[in-house]
Amino acid sequence: MDKDKIDKKDHILDVAERVFSEVGFDGASTRMISGEAGVNMAMLNYYFGSKEGLFLAIFERRIAMFKSLLVDINSDGQTTAWGKIEKYIDMYVERIFSNNCFQKMLYQELSMGKRGELSDKINKILLNNVKEFFKIVEDGIDSGDFRKDADVQFICATIYGIKNYIMNTPYVSSEMFGFDIKDDTALKEKFKPRLRNYLLALLKPYLVIEHDHTNK
């Protein structure tokens, strides 16, 4: 049946995604992946052509998922500049905890810095996200809500960087925070809301121009 084939391919993709994220592309052998997925080694080449084809297939699946849930915050005309930032951060925080292994894979791939069809595609997608965020901040600056000297690029790096640092240094971060970063439930219940609150509390005083209706 066709459904079974899709299920099996999806299962292989799931396992491969986890293994790649754990030991990297070069560190993962086709035997390791097929073994953990419980399928014959040759099936990887049968379904995906090659090890690299499997790697690409993982990205294509996720990229397809991304596109289906793209939301254009900028078109939302009503909310204030800061309201858009809040909305963006909410979206971002919600998204990053939904596909942990892939996020790590993606980051590893980018950090290798080698060009290629895949990297170009990924970079383009990420740049679109970045530019959407830029526009929010720049609009806020133009409207007088945000400081004129706000460093848009670094703000962006701040939002993305904090989470990456914590997720990619699991032991240091677990020691820092006092609970296991690799534990998914603890991550979602304790970490997620805290990250959201921190980002908002951090960026607001840096970004938003205080109006003096608070006396002083």
Add this chain to the structure above:
Amino acid sequence: MDKDKIDKKDHILDVAERVFSEVGFDGASTRMISGEAGVNMAMLNYYFGSKEGLFLAIFERRIAMFKSLLVDINSDGQTTAWGKIEKYIDMYVERIFSNNCFQKMLYQELSMGKRGELSDKINKILLNNVKEFFKIVEDGIDSGDFRKDADVQFICATIYGIKNYIMNTPYVSSEMFGFDIKDDTALKEKFKPRLRNYLLALLKPYLVIEHDHTNK
């Protein structure tokens, strides 16, 4: 002479550090490293025992360098709480641009998340740095200079995370910033001071409680 041997070992370590940082541990072959270093393949095993031994030697060399320039900011009794933060950030920013390849290697190793003698040692060193920073912030909170609800752990992740994100996504960041992140001179002249200024401008309003004697 002994000097030549040390020079040659050091040269191999330099090359290996760069190669490892570019393609990762598994992606780097002993033939590749020895080839680029211009030495016979067997010399790697002769000097360092194994590929992993070479990898460890790179860390040992850097760790030895770290210890030699450890400065205890907390013992500096005179400066204010915010002054210590400034000093810490200055130190941090200065340091990270002095050994770029190693920083990337280190981060790759940590993100693999596999325990071992090396990882334990690295984690311990990083945790010491983290705790030193914690103490600065906590002292500031106790003295009333900093907000009581400041999230120490996330502040830490902010400082470390921003730089890691930018350095590990070279193409996205180069597009963002409008100049080549991988260019060392541009990095030091344009990027370094900007990172410093941003970190200070970002953290100050989040951290420091404004006293009203500045009227403004």
Add this chain to the structure above:
DNA sequence: TTATATTAATCAATCGTTTGATTAATTTTG
């Protein structure tokens, strides 16, 4: 049957490492 799915066996290539031989440098001996 025919087409698709799955398997074990096998492939050449590359991996990290080891070997034995050779040269260069240093130490010991007479």
Add this chain to the structure above:
DNA sequence: CAAAATTAATCAAACGATTGATTAATATAA
């Protein structure tokens, strides 16, 4: 001092193991 003995450094070649990939045979399903 010079000759002999010892150690250190370097090399090309080869090792066994593992890699990703392919084959030919078999099983399953339509």
